[in-house]
Amino acid sequence: xxxxxxxxxxALALTLTGAMVACSGNNGNAPAGEGSGNKPAEKVELTMLTxxxxxxxxxxxxxxxxxxxxxxxxxxxxxxxxxxxxxxxIMTKQSAGQGADIMHVYALWGGQLSKNNVLAEAPDHIxxxxxxxxxxxxxxxxxxxxxxxxxxxxxxAYGLFYNKRLLKEAGFDNPPATWxxxxxxxxxxxxxxxxxxxxxxxFGFQRGYxxxxxxxxxxxxxxxxxxxxxxxxxxxxxxxxxxxxTLELYSKVYGKDGMTDISFxxxxxxxxxxxxxTIGAGWWAGSLKTxxxxxxxDVGVAPIPSIDGSSKGTIAYTWTWGVNSKSKNQEAAWxxxxxxxxxxxxxxxxxxxxxxxxxxxxxxxxxxxxxxPKLKEHLDxxxxxxxxxxxxxxxxxxxxxxxxxxxxxxxxxxxxxxxTSQQSLEDxxxxxHTQIEEKLK
Amino acid sequence: MKSFGLRKETVLAYSFLxxxxxxxxxxxxxxxxxxxxxxxxxxxxxxxxxxxxxxLDNYKKIFASDSTFLNPILTNTFVFAFGSVALSFxxxxxxxxxxxxxxxxxxxxxIYFLPAVTTIVAIGNVWLYIYNPTxxxxxxxxxxxxxxxxxxxxxxxxxxxxxxxxxxxxxIGGAVLIxxxxxxxxxxxxxxxxxxxxxxxxxxxxSITLPLLRPTILFVLITSxxxxxxSFTLTLVMTRTGGPGNSTNVGALEMYNQAFSFGNxxxxxxxxxxxxxxxxxxxxxxxIVFRKGGVESY
Numbered sequence: 152x153x154x155x156x157x158x159x160x161x162a163l164a165l166t167l168t169g170a171m172v173a174c175s176g177n178n179g180n181a182p183a184g185e186g187s188g189n190k191p192a193e194k195v196e197l198t199m200l201t202x203x204x205x206x207x208x209x210x211x212x213x214x215x216x217x218x219x220x221x222x223x224x225x226x227x228x229x230x231x232x233x234x235x236x237x238x239x240x241i242m243t244k245q246s247a248g249q250g251a252d253i254m255h256v257y258a259l260w261g262g263q264l265s266k267n268n269v270l271a272e273a274p275d276h277i278x279x280x281x282x283x284x285x286x287x288x289x290x291x292x293x294x295x296x297x298x299x300x301x302x303x304x305x306x307x308a309y310g311l312f313y314n315k316r317l318l319k320e321a322g323f324d325n326p327p328a329t330w331x332x333x334x335x336x337x338x339x340x341x342x343x344x345x346x347x348x349x350x351x352x353x354f355g356f357q358r359g360y361x362x363x364x365x366x367x368x369x370x371x372x373x374x375x376x377x378x379x380x381x382x383x384x385x386x387x388x389x390x391x392x393x394x395x396x397t398l399e400l401y402s403k404v405y406g407k408d409g410m411t412d413i414s415f416x417x418x419x420x421x422x423x424x425x426x427x428x429t430i431g432a433g434w435w436a437g438s439l440k441t442x443x444x445x446x447x448x449d450v451g452v453a454p455i456p457s458i459d460g461s462s463k464g465t466i467a468y469t470w471t472w473g474v475n476s477k478s479k480n481q482e483a484a485w486x487x488x489x490x491x492x493x494x495x496x497x498x499x500x501x502x503x504x505x506x507x508x509x510x511x512x513x514x515x516x517x518x519x520x521x522x523x524p525k526l527k528e529h530l531d532x533x534x535x536x537x538x539x540x541x542x543x544x545x546x547x548x549x550x551x552x553x554x555x556x557x558x559x560x561x562x563x564x565x566x567x568x569x570x571t572s573q574q575s576l577e578d579x580x581x582x583x584h585t586q587i588e589e590k591l592k
Numbered sequence: 593m594k595s596f597g598l599r600k601e602t603v604l605a606y607s608f609l610x611x612x613x614x615x616x617x618x619x620x621x622x623x624x625x626x627x628x629x630x631x632x633x634x635x636x637x638x639x640x641x642x643x644x645x646x647x648l649d650n651y652k653k654i655f656a657s658d659s660t661f662l663n664p665i666l667t668n669t670f671v672f673a674f675g676s677v678a679l680s681f682x683x684x685x686x687x688x689x690x691x692x693x694x695x696x697x698x699x700x701x702x703i704y705f706l707p708a709v710t711t712i713v714a715i716g717n718v719w720l721y722i723y724n725p726t727x728x729x730x731x732x733x734x735x736x737x738x739x740x741x742x743x744x745x746x747x748x749x750x751x752x753x754x755x756x757x758x759x760x761x762x763x764i765g766g767a768v769l770i771x772x773x774x775x776x777x778x779x780x781x782x783x784x785x786x787x788x789x790x791x792x793x794x795x796x797x798x799s800i801t802l803p804l805l806r807p808t809i810l811f812v813l814i815t816s817x818x819x820x821x822x823s824f825t826l827t828l829v830m831t832r833t834g835g836p837g838n839s840t841n842v843g844a845l846e847m848y849n850q851a852f853s854f855g856n857x858x859x860x861x862x863x864x865x866x867x868x869x870x871x872x873x874x875x876x877x878x879x880i881v882f883r884k885g886g887v888e889s890y
Contacts, residue, residue: 238852243637245638246637246638266855267638269638347740348726348735556855560849563833564833564838571836572748573839589658
């Protein structure tokens with residue numbers, strides 16, 4: 152009995168050991184098609200990784216269901232993760248050998264993804280389709296090292312959001328066309344209480360994370376006549392006239408010489424009708440419509456003011472559908488993406504065009520979508536969406552070198568340091584320029 | 593028979609230890625070794641086959657003169673750890689001493705422990721509202737008494753201290769739990785004898801309570817420091833990017849950004865090992881100081 156008891160204990164210990172080993176093994180599902188031991192299957196299931204969660208996921212589902220019912224041999228399984236987790240999810244899944252077949256990627260990650268050979272180059276017919284049917288900024292945003300890697304989807308330009316009511320109350324009928332006008336109007340509109348707390352902000356930049364600060368900066372700099380980096384992505388243009396003037400403008404909004412309080416939340420404040428002007432991307436109009444409800448009629452959008460009002464400029468960032476270079480079903484994946492982005496299915500719109508309009512009140516940048524009666528009617532009736540659609544014709548693409556995320560972090564931290572009086576304007580120009588150039592080497 | 597019995601017992605003992613040893617090997621030893629290997633490579637985090645050996649380059653990068661890792665990041669990490677530990681320890685010592693002299697001790701311990709069992713994300717967001725410069729409670733109080741509102745998280749001079757205050761407050765509960773247990777372990781006979789000898793409350797505290805509480809204090813300080821030096825979530829929630837301008841950026845947050853935002857896994861791992869060495873040195877110093885003070889059990 153004693154021996155039996157001891158043997159049981161040993162067996163239990165070994166069982167626990169076995170359970171530990173089993174649990175530490177790979178328990179994830181291998182992506183469709185991966186696994187050299189699988190026999191070629193007639194039906195393939197492709198995983199599609201996106202940042203569409205919640206309501207957006209629900210809006211995308213009918214389109215996926217339509218494809219799945221019409222194409223029983225190629226089934227699409229969408230996987231949505233929060234935007235903030237998407238890049239990390241792509242990274243960890245790829246290194247674990249469980250990368251999704253189709254990925255929705257933000258152009259800023261393009262450099263990193265290209266360096267690590269994550270995305271497959273688009274087949275010739277797809278690349279030709281993209282080049283022929285999308286604006287230049289969108290094509291560049293969907294390209295890495297000059298080669299198209301997928302279909303541009305959300306192509307969002309930046310513009311000046313303004314509150315018509317606040318401008319009118321201060322005696323202004325039109326939005327500003329120059330930077331000086333913008334600053335003087337902002338000063339006239341700004342209201343503070345007796346303790347110095349801002350009640351109405353004339354102009355505020357949105358803050359929070361690098362992209363939220365940097366993209367408006369790059370849009371303003373484009374309006375001043377220059378991209379942040381040289382065309383070959385090896386040099387910083389912050390020490391050019393455009394770069395210096397843009398940083399100087401920024402120093403006049405917040406900080407030691409700033410005209411308003413940095414702690415006032417411009418994002419929330421615009422939604423509550425307390426901010427007269429700010430810079431934002433096209434998708435934000437959809438959010439403001441939900442937040443502001445009836446007050447949304449106070450919102451207007453105009454091209455970003457330029458230094459002297461004589462030129463137009465902005466940036467557009469791009470999201471792109473791409474195919475994993477390690478996917479075993481690339482042909483099937485491209486077939487789906489071609490249907491999603493180039494086949495007219497309803498109201499003259501492609502599935503992607505239909506989704507962008509419904510989910511984000513955004514116009515697709517594809518020519519055929521823009522020529523559809525439904526989108527034309529929408530553009531004619533909604534000046535905000537029309538403004539952003541027009542901006543794509545002169546927008547520069549958001550540049551994405553391999554170290555794009557670090558470059559944006561450097562710019563962001565230097566701007567924030569200037570705004571919180573940790574460094575002067577001159578030091579900000581020099582430090583940001585030097586540090587960015589160092590990263591681009 | 594005896595030697596045979598010992599062998600059987602030894603085998604049995606190791607059999608029972610194997611599961612936990614395997615657990616540590618799989619989830620601790622292997623990741624640490626792999627992390628060290630990564631620190632000697634350049635790797636983007638996507639494809640293991642793309643790892644390139646670069647030797648000590650990553651360590652040279654983080655110690656370079658233009659690197660922000662030593663200053664302000666590691667500096668902030670030390671200030672954060674020391675500040676929050678000092679705050680939570682002093683408060684916990686006071687609170688635990690008072691609790692042992694009150695009724696309903698369990699209730700008081702539970703109340704103070706509540707923040708420790710609440711998710712840090714929720715706590716961080718609540719304190720964001722409290723610190724809000726426009727309509728936060730603290731600034732409402734300040735403006736109601738005629739003072740100007742304070743930008744707690746936007747002023748680089750005070751942003752880190754604002755986060756330290758929250759971290760210190762968070763750490764009180766756990767320390768109170770351990771310290772009250774330590775206080776209860778001190779025999780009452782010593783206090784009775786001291787009272788008979790005429791020793792007052794403070795004399796008893798410094799001559800009996802503190803010396804006998806040393807092992808517990810050492811445990812609290814070591815674990816609190818390690819937690820403080822590794823702090824990540826609170827800074828991420830309250831300041832997102834370690835701003836303004838790196839003024840609240842700490843080691844763990846920087847490592848996270850290097851790896852997951854910038855794809856510099858080698859640099860991130862090198863930072864992790866430097867932090868490990870720092871934590872190890874500080875822990876050893878604490879052990880030596882306390883051993884000299886008579887704590888032999890560690």
